[in-house]
Amino acid sequence: MYPKSIQKLIDLFSRFPTVGPRTAARFVFYLIKLPQAELEELSSSLKELKENIKICSWCFNSFDSPSNSGQASSGQAGSREICPICEDKTRDKSLLCIIEKETDLTTIEKTKKYKGLYFILGGTINLKKRDKKDIRIEQLKERVKDNGFEEVIIAINPTTEGEITRLLIERELKPFNIKITHLGRGLPMGGELEYADSDTLSSSFDSRR
Amino acid sequence: MYPKSIQKLIDLFSRFPTVGPRTAARFVFYLIKLPQAELEELSSSLKELKENIKICSWCFNSFDSPSNSGQASSGQAGSREICPICEDKTRDKSLLCIIEKETDLTTIEKTKKYKGLYFILGGTINLKKRDKKDIRIEQLKERVKDNGFEEVIIAINPTTEGEITRLLIERELKPFNIKITHLGRGLPMGGELEYADSDTLSSSFDSRR
Amino acid sequence: MYPKSIQKLIDLFSRFPTVGPRTAARFVFYLIKLPQAELEELSSSLKELKENIKICSWCFNSFDSPSNSGQASSGQAGSREICPICEDKTRDKSLLCIIEKETDLTTIEKTKKYKGLYFILGGTINLKKRDKKDIRIEQLKERVKDNGFEEVIIAINPTTEGEITRLLIERELKPFNIKITHLGRGLPMGGELEYADSDTLSSSFDSRR
Amino acid sequence: MYPKSIQKLIDLFSRFPTVGPRTAARFVFYLIKLPQAELEELSSSLKELKENIKICSWCFNSFDSPSNSGQASSGQAGSREICPICEDKTRDKSLLCIIEKETDLTTIEKTKKYKGLYFILGGTINLKKRDKKDIRIEQLKERVKDNGFEEVIIAINPTTEGEITRLLIERELKPFNIKITHLGRGLPMGGELEYADSDTLSSSFDSRR
Numbered sequence: 001m002y003p004k005s006i007q008k009l010i011d012l013f014s015r016f017p018t019v020g021p022r023t024a025a026r027f028v029f030y031l032i033k034l035p036q037a038e039l040e041e042l043s044s045s046l047k048e049l050k051e052n053i054k055i056c057s058w059c060f061n062s063f064d065s066p067s068n069s070g071q072a073s074s075g076q077a078g079s080r081e082i083c084p085i086c087e088d089k090t091r092d093k094s095l096l097c098i099i100e101k102e103t104d105l106t107t108i109e110k111t112k113k114y115k116g117l118y119f120i121l122g123g124t125i126n127l128k129k130r131d132k133k134d135i136r137i138e139q140l141k142e143r144v145k146d147n148g149f150e151e152v153i154i155a156i157n158p159t160t161e162g163e164i165t166r167l168l169i170e171r172e173l174k175p176f177n178i179k180i181t182h183l184g185r186g187l188p189m190g191g192e193l194e195y196a197d198s199d200t201l202s203s204s205f206d207s208r209r
Numbered sequence: 210m211y212p213k214s215i216q217k218l219i220d221l222f223s224r225f226p227t228v229g230p231r232t233a234a235r236f237v238f239y240l241i242k243l244p245q246a247e248l249e250e251l252s253s254s255l256k257e258l259k260e261n262i263k264i265c266s267w268c269f270n271s272f273d274s275p276s277n278s279g280q281a282s283s284g285q286a287g288s289r290e291i292c293p294i295c296e297d298k299t300r301d302k303s304l305l306c307i308i309e310k311e312t313d314l315t316t317i318e319k320t321k322k323y324k325g326l327y328f329i330l331g332g333t334i335n336l337k338k339r340d341k342k343d344i345r346i347e348q349l350k351e352r353v354k355d356n357g358f359e360e361v362i363i364a365i366n367p368t369t370e371g372e373i374t375r376l377l378i379e380r381e382l383k384p385f386n387i388k389i390t391h392l393g394r395g396l397p398m399g400g401e402l403e404y405a406d407s408d409t410l411s412s413s414f415d416s417r418r
Numbered sequence: 419m420y421p422k423s424i425q426k427l428i429d430l431f432s433r434f435p436t437v438g439p440r441t442a443a444r445f446v447f448y449l450i451k452l453p454q455a456e457l458e459e460l461s462s463s464l465k466e467l468k469e470n471i472k473i474c475s476w477c478f479n480s481f482d483s484p485s486n487s488g489q490a491s492s493g494q495a496g497s498r499e500i501c502p503i504c505e506d507k508t509r510d511k512s513l514l515c516i517i518e519k520e521t522d523l524t525t526i527e528k529t530k531k532y533k534g535l536y537f538i539l540g541g542t543i544n545l546k547k548r549d550k551k552d553i554r555i556e557q558l559k560e561r562v563k564d565n566g567f568e569e570v571i572i573a574i575n576p577t578t579e580g581e582i583t584r585l586l587i588e589r590e591l592k593p594f595n596i597k598i599t600h601l602g603r604g605l606p607m608g609g610e611l612e613y614a615d616s617d618t619l620s621s622s623f624d625s626r627r
Numbered sequence: 628m629y630p631k632s633i634q635k636l637i638d639l640f641s642r643f644p645t646v647g648p649r650t651a652a653r654f655v656f657y658l659i660k661l662p663q664a665e666l667e668e669l670s671s672s673l674k675e676l677k678e679n680i681k682i683c684s685w686c687f688n689s690f691d692s693p694s695n696s697g698q699a700s701s702g703q704a705g706s707r708e709i710c711p712i713c714e715d716k717t718r719d720k721s722l723l724c725i726i727e728k729e730t731d732l733t734t735i736e737k738t739k740k741y742k743g744l745y746f747i748l749g750g751t752i753n754l755k756k757r758d759k760k761d762i763r764i765e766q767l768k769e770r771v772k773d774n775g776f777e778e779v780i781i782a783i784n785p786t787t788e789g790e791i792t793r794l795l796i797e798r799e800l801k802p803f804n805i806k807i808t809h810l811g812r813g814l815p816m817g818g819e820l821e822y823a824d825s826d827t828l829s830s831s832f833d834s835r836r
Binding site for chain 3: 628629630631632633635636639643644645649650652653654655656657658659663666667668669670671672673674675676677679680689690691728729730733736737
């Protein structure tokens, strides 16, 4: 029903997370009204996204490509590409925090509470497939084996899928005889006792202070 | 906190309707995982969007540019560009339906109920500004003056802003002595009497059949 | 866990429509804090509810018992009990409006749009049971047979269950050769074209004015 | 619009927490359809509610009146009435847990985590009035002064009003030189890092285990 160049963009936006065809149509009519210069800015940012971004070969975090920052040499074949957090000499190398995805790293960094290293797992165990191939368990085991951490903190969401993933990680890391912890449960700011489950409320008593 | 090429895209997506910074970040990390070919498809669709689309000089509907369809001549300076609906000889030229935006046209066309022409107003009166300059009232008056319509149907949402816009249109078109109607109110499919306001319920009685 | 007289009331309130155990508990602790006089007012209002209320033998509407209004004679055996609307000589006796439940009657009366009689069906066809015994179809047929209405208006919610009930009523009343209508569909006040289904939008065009 | 005995009950139910006039009307029409015996059961349960319930003179918890359990003597003038939890010799008398309301006590008891005594504050500081007279601060201070607790646990909801109430309690109890704690913050079961505020997430790191 829409002109085909509009329909094509609606289809492309409909694949974005949380976006349905109706929202996708709103996006496109918003874009039609933009000046051409802004459309081209968006267009070129998308095209260059992957050029400008590197994925850390240690923790799998995204970071600005050094060539993007004017440093010429880093594109060399064979160079390992390490993100600023992994390279930062002031971070506590005895702590590893396992997270699901990049945005969780940003969320944790904003708290300024944690000063160790990270490892991005890339997802959680899918309850239907229960396939651990989709997440970076093998790479995680290598990192833990080689680096002499004192503590590994599992900071995965306490959802059903997250808990199953946590139990898997605990089992897989058990042979390394390392201290494994996970984030404490409790009432969040703004929460109410009345709606808290028993586990959460019990944990709140345990971690009272 | 994010790498700057990611943050830039987050900022651009955050301007999209209904999108906040958290959703924008999800968009970008979704895009990072796409193959470069898909990113480039999206990038070029955006860049070419306005080239491929024309805005109808009569009804303001968007349509595929003829040059986009391989016809060379239409880009000529001075050529008026008319959309397929306005050009369609089988449409009923005695009826004009005034709508707020392009997506409403598609919604109405899907019903196959209406066979007349459209006019896209481009918005509604903003309650704070109450400025009619933002909508195409002058162009609407020209269309009505010159075309001998038998009926003008105002198909603007029956929201507060939509109703004020309808009243303005009725006042502005009054001098043309033309039949002006608006969509009937009633209970929508799935609606309940209990939650209907008095006006809607009264209209439902009037339009019983 | 709660004292037994509290738990008993929680159980009784939990059977109320839309009330779960948590809301029921809030009700009881609200009641505990009330003065005894208010509790007794509620208690006696409940006890006397059915004494003070009659159900109209014609339309099944609830109304204040005349004995409740100080008239002594109406409790006589054999007296038919008719509600004020059915008795009202100024109502239009040529129109019958079929509704699902008492609150719908109040909703319609508030519009001051309709001046005919009512018939309370007592529910809709249950999609699982599809049993018409639960609703007053036979009584409805008697009312229609004996009263020479010019039009019967089906004012049942346009939900899935309501539509099935409407089709059943239309079929059952067909032999009486009477005009049968139902409430017009349309966009409700505050509604938006974008979210309207095709049937509703088509009806809005039909009932434009 | 409704018969007056129905309208009166609608008005009474409309004062219940979370209940508006529409829900109240649904309650009444539900009740009209109940057998008279059930209405009378509800009626007498309401009437006797306060007779059957005592409020503990120590912790302000509700409990079944002993006379309700067949014990004749306890109604004597001057007898202090103490709830089963306060009387229970197996509870840990060195711990006091301060809660807002009765239902929170039930919620905590269900976890089986806590074995000390309770004190029901009766509300939180109202942000508009900021008046501590509405809550039992003076009674709380008496309880703390006289009973040699080792720890007072403030288990008030970590909402804005709850936090202000907690700060007030901490200030008022400071002179008693007692250990004062509050429930640990953290991600609740089913929660997500992405939506956690910084304080909650920091606490989750602190209380990891």
